[in-house]
Amino acid sequence: MLNITNLHSSIEGKQILKGIDLKVNAGEIHAIMGPNGSGKSTLASVLAGKPEYEVTEGTAFLDGKDLLDMAPEERAREGLFLAFQYPVEIPGVSNINFLKTAITEIRSHRGLPELTSKEFLKLLKDKQELVELKSSLVNRSLNEGFSGGEKKRNEILQLAMLDPKLAILDETDSGLDIDALRIVASGVNKLRTENNAFVIITHYQRLLDYIIPDFVHILYDGRIIKSGTKELAQELEEKGYDWITQHETGTV
Ligand code: ADP
Ligand code: MG
Ligand code: MG
Secondary structure: OEEEEEEEEEEOOEEEEEEEEEEEOOOOEEEEEOOOOOOHHHHHHHHHOOOOOEEEEEEEEEOOEEHHHOOHHHHHHOOEEEEOOOOOOEEEEEHHHHHHHHHHHHHHHOOOOOOOHHHHHHHHHHHHHHHOOOHHHHOOEEOOOOOHHHHHHHHHHHHHHHOOOEEEEEOOOOOOOHHHHHHHHHHHHHHOOOOOEEEEEOOOOHHHHOOOOOEEEEEEOOEEEEEEOHHHHHHHHHHHHHHHHHHHHOOO
16 A cells, blocks of 8 residues: 655755655554654655655655655545644634535545535534544634644544545644543544555554554664564563664664
C-alpha cells in the first residue's frame, strides 16, 4: 500500500529526513516512535505534500501511484489521510459542511454517486456513535473552541467518515486524558480493516497499550534506526530513548 524508499527531505536547506525506507501493507498498523526533533512530523508532512518540505531524493508510492507527484488534495482523494499534530481551526466552516464537501469529493473521485442528505446524515450519525462524539460538535465551526480531546475525537470522526486507505496519525495521543485516549484507540481499532492501514506516530508507548501495532519503527535523526514488533515499544518505554540513541552512537 505505502512504499517509501530512500526518502530524503529538507526544509530551508536543512536536511531532516536522511533516507527513510518503509513498507506498509494493507491491514497493517505501524507505529513510528522517536525522540523530539527526529523528523516524525516531517515525514508525515512530506507524505501529505506540505509545500515547505523539499524532497531531495527517494520515492513514495501509495498503491503504486507516485505520491510525490501529486498535489496535497490529490493525495487525499487517492486515500491518504493525515491527522495533524495540531488540528487547524477554520472559523466559519462548520464541521458538518466540511465533512459533506470532503465526502462528496472523495466519492466522486471513486466514481460513487453523491449521498442524499438523508444518507449523509445517517452515515454521520452512525460514525458519531462509533467515536462517541456529541452531535452538538458537528454543527460548530471546524475545531473552533474544541477542547484538545474534542479535536482528537473529531479527527477520528473525520477518519471514520472519509474512510481512507492509509491514515497517518501524528501524535494524536498528545494531550489526551485517558478517556479520550481510549476513544481514539477504540475508534482506530473499530475502523481498521484488511483493506486499510494506519501509521501511528507517537512519542509515548501509552497509546500502544490500546492500539496494538504490527510493527514499530524508531526514527532518530532522520533515519529509521530500528524496526521490530510491539515489544520494541515496550522495551523503549522501559529503557528510555537514551538506550536507543546511545546504542546508535556506539556508546553502549
Ligand atoms: P518530530 O516530529 O520528530 O518531533 P519534526 O519533524 O517536527 O520532529 O522536526 C525535525 C527537525 O526539523 C527539527 O530539528 C525541527 O526543528 C526541524 N523543522 C521541522 N519543521 C521545520 C520548519 N518548518 N522550519 C524549520 N525547521 C523545521
Ligand atoms: Mg515534535
Ligand atoms: Mg512531531
